[in-house]
Amino acid sequence: MDLAHCLLDRRDYTAVQFQQLTLPDLGAKRRNLVCITCGQEAFFRKPSADGRAACFGARPHAAGCSMAAEDALRVESAIGPDEAIIRNTDVLVVDFNFGAVQGAPHLQDGDQAGAQGRGRRHVAGAGAGQRAARPHRRLSTLLKHLRSSAAFGASNQPIEIGGIANRTLRDFFVEFSALHPHHFSQVVGCWGMIADAGAGNGITWLNSGGRGDISIGIPDAIGAAFTQRFRVTDLEDLAGAYVLAIGTPWISQQGKKCLIVDDIEFVTASLA
Ligand SMILES: [Zn+2]
Incomplete structure (x- = not known):
């Protein structure tokens, strides 16, 4: 327009x-x-x-x-709310797209995570046998559902993600504009629209706008994987993109809200 x-x-x-x-x-x-x-x-x-x-x-x-x-932009086909998840009492497991050699990325919640919630990979051991019994969804699917259905994001469906249990869709996933101080001490899945992106000092910053005003940091260590996986040819491609990033948000000394993504598996993007 x-x-x-x-x-x-x-x-x-x-x-x-x-x-x-x-x-x-x-x-x-x-x-x-x-x-x-x-x-x-x-x-x-x-x-x-x-x-x-x-x-x-x-x-x-x-x-x-x-x-x-x-708007001559690609619009995703509308998919309805994932009723199968909202009504299910089984724990929803978030699937990461991990390779067998590296193992699944693992998140640490709470104080052990440190200021920036460093995630780690480890090889899945016990518990893998339960895999088939519980619903699994990938981050890209969850982002679509969060965008298309407020009921999905408000659901008390229990989830397990990267080794973290005892969380629900409602308390784990938070839209940029709904970030509150209590979100800044725990691992969350932050999502919303990106207004612009800029690179500097080893990190590409995906900046949201308005009330949320948080920036998602993609360190250069995973930068190439990010641009390849989400087909980013120019930073301007990210204006209007929707992003879901998992990590611990923090506030810099300058008062800037940030979330640094530690692992390529902890982020998904949907470009316009
Ligand atoms: Zn309009």
């Missing part, structure tokens, strides 16, 4: 006007955009090297929004 509303200065912008803002101004405002018609969270994407013009988008617009047709 060619128009968006900025919540910071309460102005409507065309994509061309927005592109002409100074870099710091553009950087702040692109994290505070909404659709002028339906008010849903929107994003700005700079022109690409291969000639695509600057544009705005929203993923999704509200039902029936007239601006939706203007």
Whole structure:
């Protein structure tokens, strides 16, 4: 779409006007955009090297929004809430896409995790035999369900993830805009829309916007795996992407909210 509303200065912008803002101004405002018609969270994407013009988008617009047709973006086919999970009392196991040699990535919760919740891989031992009996879902599927159904995210379905048990969908997964101080001392699955991305000091930062305003850090150690797995050719591709990242959020000395992803298996992305 060619128009968006900025919540910071309460102005409507065309994509061309927005592109002409100074870099710091553009950087702040692109994290505070909404659709002028339906008010849903929107994003700005700079022109690409291969000639695509600057544009705005929203993923999704509200039902029936007239601006939706203007968004020439890939929209995932809508999949309904995962009733099979919501109604199931068995523990839902989150599957990681691990190789047999490295073993499954393992998370540490609470104080043992340290400030940045370093995850580790270990080879699964006892308990593997229960595998078939319980429902399993991958992170990419969970992100789709979280986006399509508020009931799914609000479910008290017990889950097990990376060796952490005794958590529920509702308390483990938290949308960027719903982050509260108590989330900053435990491992959570943070998800939401990315407004822009930038690289520096060995980390690529995926920045959300608005009230959540957390940045997801992808260290260079897993950077190549990340860009390959999610087909990122340019950092601008990540404007408007949905990301689900697992780790322990923390607040830097400058007051910036961050979550560093320690293992490629702890993140999934859905690009527009
Ligand atoms: Zn809209």
